[in-house]
């Protein structure tokens with residue numbers, strides 16, 4: 001294959017020769033190749049909430065609700081936890097139902113007089129309805145709902161609830177739906193168990209992430225402390241500022257164009273289980289004497305177990321050692337029935353199919369690892385080049401190319417599990433007619449193969465030790481890298497489009513929606529500015 | 539951790555008006571462990587459970603009364619909300635609707651109310667619930683038969699009744715003679731003992 005072959009279209013022959021311009025802009029024709037197609041219809045935005053800005057972000061939402069409904073922070077928090085921190089839902093309910101039902105449903109009690117009228121004198125005594133003891137009113141607490149119990153009982157109840165991981169603790173009275181004031185909870189609990197009171201406070205803070213459909217912790221391990229907010233579609237890939245790229249929907253590593261469900265199944269399969277079971281069925285047989293699994297290593301059909309028992313590989317029956325290539329002395333394989341053989345062949349085919357996809361998947365995973373290392377060293381190469389006595393000072397194209405290489409390699413890697421499921425029987429049995437499947441698989445593999453070819457080429461150029469190059473060679477390399485960057489990007493876009501429109505869309509399987517392709521890779525998030533906090537009003 | 543003082547008060551309070559309420563609580567097997575109790579409810583009148591005495595196993599978790607008591611019918615009973623296999627009960631106040639301000643007595647009274655008013659839409663025993671809805675006559679007959687077969691007072695051993703009444707604080711001799719005079723009717727004996 002010569003250098004021209006990597007173009008996906010024969011018509012652009014003029015770029016294949018050596019008469020190219022060294023301008024930044026390679027002309028309109030090249031740009032024409034990159035007609036951006038809108039793939040995702042839902043506008044999605046994402047942002048990082050660092051551990052430090054979590055409190056501020058939560059406060060801002062609380063403030064919103066407090067000033068709209070004229071309630072205090074505890075009440076606003078209870079309301080927001082009930083509505084999963086969705087301010088819009090609070091507003092909608094407020095408009096639709098009115099203030100009273102809104103509060104009542106969420107267990108928020110607004111009482112105008114919090115003075116405990118029965119506490120006329122400090123020596124008054126009441127009977128607590130939980131411990132049945134008489135206690136001084138000074139040792140009892142009345143919640144906003146008006147229910148009064150002794151402090152010991154309140155405290156014990158709070159401790160048990162907090163240890164259960166509850167963030168909203170209801171009043172102890174029968175049929176009372178009211179949520180207890182978290183300030184009172186913290187005060188009472190801290191007298192007996194300050195650590196637990198702190199844990200409760202942390203619960204309340206983390207509720208903003210954990211009870212919130214739009215925010216998730218970054219799944220990096222060890223945890224970087226950041227949370228990610230996504231507004232719009234959940235099927236979205238992000239890169240946390242810690243560098244971890246993940247799928248917001250399933251919190252696993254970014255895996256598009258594989259759907260979340262496919263990826264989960266694939267990870268399970270590769271982590272042995274089913275894949276391995278098939279391998280065992282195909283490649284091993286139990287010894288008829290000691291029952292240990294024996295693996296066949298090529299050769300004739302007579303195998304010998306470590307216990308010295310010989311047996312026939314075809315039927316698994318015990319036999320003597322005397323044999324030729326095709327027969328075993330005194331042994332006829334009559335128990336190896338037609339049915340068994342068919343079964344065995346089906347398993348074998350299934351395994352071969354899996355191994356086909358798995359091997360290619362692993363090849364790209366390995367390349368990705370190497371190219372990651374390459375990418376880490378590229379800055380050093382650039383520095384070396386920049387210090388050379390040369391007019392060329394801009395090497396950003398290498399960085400761009402390397403990043404695109406990683407991006408596309410990832411895409412390629414995940415197209416194999418995707419194809420395994422889309423063209424297999426596990427998830428989509430009988431979803432396509434055999435003819436339809438053949439055509440689609442052919443088109444898909446064609447696209448995959450073209451992408452593969454160009455990714456390998458890009459990889460080859462990125463790998464070059466360009467600091468040893470003269471200017472002309474550098475410019476030649478730059479042209480190839482810039483060119484391939486665009487070509488590969490375009491193929492990735494086409495690949496996603498084909499997968500979405502022609503493979504997944506006709507299946508009518510909403511669960512298999514995939515994150516949209518963007519040339520930069522998963523949405524790279526920026527360090528949050530400390531002042532802006534985080535707008536939570538959506 | 540178990541609030542012993544509260545449990546003791548509950549026992550005393552509950553057994554004070556057993557004759558009227560039709561529910562009573564005793565220590566399990568006459569032991570001394572306050573976390574294992576045995577409840578008794580009499581079948582409500584005008585139901586197929588009338589005339590029956592139902593024994594309920596009560597276990598108190600260490601977090602009681604902040605966590606609900608665990609209750610299970612020991613006496614076999616044919617009812618949509620009670621498992622005919624193991625006596626497990628489907629009742630909201632024994633689960634998420636429990637409140638520390640409720641008591642064992644209120645829980646037992648709720649069970650009694652459940653016997654009067656089954657809730658077949660939230661069944662514990664699907665077979666019984668189906669029958670209750672589709673073939674009410676057979677349901678009534680089966681429930682009545684089960685009451686006769688498993689929950690008749692006479693089927694409860696006399697020694698158990700003596701023990702229970704003694705635990706309530708009556709002298710054993712008096713208990714025995716009173717029980718004898720009413721042909722072993724526990725509730726009637728209790729009534730007499732209380733009024734004497």
Ligand SMILES: [Zn+2]
Nearest residue numbers: 128131150153
């Ligand atoms: Zn109390």
Ligand SMILES: [Zn+2]
Nearest residue numbers: 145147171176
């Ligand atoms: Zn209350």
Ligand SMILES: [Zn+2]
Nearest residue numbers: 218224240242
């Ligand atoms: Zn992170």
Ligand SMILES: [Zn+2]
Nearest residue numbers: 247249250260
């Ligand atoms: Zn996912």
Ligand SMILES: [Zn+2]
Nearest residue numbers: 287290305307
């Ligand atoms: Zn062997």
Ligand SMILES: [Zn+2]
Nearest residue numbers: 300302323324
């Ligand atoms: Zn051989």
Ligand SMILES: [Zn+2]
Nearest residue numbers: 312314315333
């Ligand atoms: Zn054989």
